[in-house]
Amino acid sequence: MLKISEVKDVxxxxxxxxxxxxxxxxxxxxxxxxxxxxxRTLKGKNNPLLANGEHTFFLAQVGEKVVGRLLVGINRKxxxxxxxxxxxxSLFEAIEDREVAFALFxxxxxxxxxxxxxxxxxxxxxxxxxxxxxILIQGFDGPPVLMNSYNPPYYESFFEDYGFGKDMDLFxxxxxxxxxxxxxxxxxxxxxxxxxxxRIDRFDRKQLNREIRDIKKILDxxxxxxxxxxxxxxxxxxxxxxxxxxxxxxADLVYIARSGKEPIGFVVGLPDYNQVLKRLNGRLFPLGxxxxxxxxxxxxxxxxxxxxxxxxxxxxxxxxxxxxRLMVEARKKGYKYGEGSAIAEMNKESIRSVEGAGGRLYRTxxxxxxxx
Numbered sequence: 265m266l267k268i269s270e271v272k273d274v275x276x277x278x279x280x281x282x283x284x285x286x287x288x289x290x291x292x293x294x295x296x297x298x299x300x301x302x303x304r305t306l307k308g309k310n311n312p313l314l315a316n317g318e319h320t321f322f323l324a325q326v327g328e329k330v331v332g333r334l335l336v337g338i339n340r341k342x343x344x345x346x347x348x349x350x351x352x353x354s355l356f357e358a359i360e361d362r363e364v365a366f367a368l369f370x371x372x373x374x375x376x377x378x379x380x381x382x383x384x385x386x387x388x389x390x391x392x393x394x395x396x397x398x399i400l401i402q403g404f405d406g407p408p409v410l411m412n413s414y415n416p417p418y419y420e421s422f423f424e425d426y427g428f429g430k431d432m433d434l435f436x437x438x439x440x441x442x443x444x445x446x447x448x449x450x451x452x453x454x455x456x457x458x459x460x461x462x463r464i465d466r467f468d469r470k471q472l473n474r475e476i477r478d479i480k481k482i483l484d485x486x487x488x489x490x491x492x493x494x495x496x497x498x499x500x501x502x503x504x505x506x507x508x509x510x511x512x513x514x515a516d517l518v519y520i521a522r523s524g525k526e527p528i529g530f531v532v533g534l535p536d537y538n539q540v541l542k543r544l545n546g547r548l549f550p551l552g553x554x555x556x557x558x559x560x561x562x563x564x565x566x567x568x569x570x571x572x573x574x575x576x577x578x579x580x581x582x583x584x585x586x587x588x589r590l591m592v593e594a595r596k597k598g599y600k601y602g603e604g605s606a607i608a609e610m611n612k613e614s615i616r617s618v619e620g621a622g623g624r625l626y627r628t629x630x631x632x633x634x635x636x
Contacts, residue, residue, distance in 0.1 A: 268371045271321035277306055280321050280333050283357050293407040295538045296546040310508055312501040313392035316341040322371050324364045332358035336372040345495045351376035353386035365422040373636050385431055385633045393505050394570050397606055398434050403627030409567045409603040410538045428632035436605035437623030441595045449588045456581030464589045467518035476502050478527035486572035512537050516593045519586050529573035531586040536565040565601040566594050583617040
């Protein structure tokens with residue numbers, strides 16, 4: 265008999281984390297997350313989303329067997345700043361059984377209604393970052409790039425048959441780093457930097473507080489107020505995000521554009537550590553560290569993770585310039601491919617930049633919405 269219950273302890277969280285190893289056991293494209301890291305995240309360590317409001321974890325079980333899971337919660341900060349009553353769901357997983365999925369969605373809906381919430385959106389990032397947003401609806405022909413979603417194709421029908429509708433799509437673009445026309449872009453970028461008087465600085469870890477403050481300034485100006493799903497993060501939230509990313513970060517792939525002393529744009533690129541994680545099966549110990557260090561030196565791709573430019577410097581080639589700088593450095597380091605993701609469909613400027621650099625749309629992720 266199917267039973268839905270709330271997780272009450274660490275033992276339950278470990279069951280929650282373990283379910284994907286069942287669902288994807290025969291899927292060669294799935295990349296196992298690090299169990300220890302995910303446990304710390306779900307317990308709230310360096311997790312702005314869980315800090316911003318009440319939340320709970322649901323497990324679906326048949327007897328002792330876990331067959332589905334779901335994180336549901338309320339981002340009070342987002343609701344307050346956007347004047348809405350919205351809940352979220354994240355980390356949905358279920359076996360190919362509609363009854364299981366619908367029971368989880370029912371439990372989430374009831375939990376949110378009891379707290380005065382009128383709509384639900386998701387799947388959202390489980391950290392309020394740019395990781396694991398939406399479900400994959402197009403592009404199942406290979407493993408995901410670092411911190412992007414992956415799921416069975418049948419998830420789309422679960423959401424749509426339950427009554428969820430599209431909230432927005434997120435795009436991933438593939439770039440063949442080796443084929444970039446760097447000479448042409450060098451000329452264009454050099455001309456734009458002279459004309460509009462800006463430069464591109466490599467991220468300086470030794471000046472971490474300054475760099476984070478400058479990124480905060482950019483985000484405060486660059487995030488459109490019309491984007492209902494985002495608000496500028498606090499300084500502490502940015503610091504928390506960088507603490508999460510630092511294990512994957514390569515300073516040669518992170519840049520801040522400045523005009524004089526003023527920060528005007530930034531880009532964060534990350535090596536595709538999924539190539540490493542795929543070989544660790546979720547654990548660094550006892551043998552995972554040796555594999556990690558060995559395969560880390562053999563990563564062949566990178567993800568352009570996040571990019572923003574302040575309004576007064578848009579349409580002045582700043583987006584393209586920092587994108588180009590990152591890709592040139594990626595090629596020097598021996599990377600063969602890059603992925604620009606996950607770019608919201610309404611972010612036309614970023615889409616133009618990545619397409620202008622030779623990006624090819626190859627994956628689509630969807631975030632859903634439902635009125636309760």
